[in-house]
Amino acid sequence: MSKEVDYKLLPVLAAKSEAEWTRFFKKNKKKLEGMDLQVHSFHDAITERTDCLACANCCRTLGPHITDKDVERMAKALRVKSSDLIAKYLRIDEDGDLVFQSMPCPFLGTDNYCAIYESRPKACREYPHTDRKRFYQIYNLSIKNAYTCPIVFEVLQQVTGNSDQLTGNSKK
């Protein structure tokens, strides 16, 4: 089962909830440190019913940080030299990190599939990070991510006990 999501509502709902999420963090820092298992179970359930192929917001808007290992892996998959891959697709950003030259990502298809899915950067694999250890350390980053990622939005809603949902369930 996947979820039909009205993604246009996401920034509006995130803006509406941000103050409450921030308040929760200030009041519950200690509690959050012990909530990883619960957060991960929210993440698993929400990811299971979210259709990333109907969204692709992260591939459209967030520029992943690309490591040297990512470059090697992507170049191998595309059968080009690392230097050619860098010249064609990558740039150094203002923080000195290697990122795609522009977003949407050049490997995002019109069908929202990733053309290098098996060889995609580590940051793409790990996004939206709501299943990582010590979630409290990225709680504030997650508030920013909730404006674009429906999974993060819903995880924060559940962590903070807020019942506003993005969607109703539907079969696809």
Ligand code: SF4
């Ligand atoms: S923004 Fe979140 S829900 Fe959308 S494709 Fe990326 S990970 Fe999936």
Ligand code: SF4
């Ligand atoms: S490499 Fe693939 S997963 Fe990563 S941003 Fe591009 S399309 Fe998305």
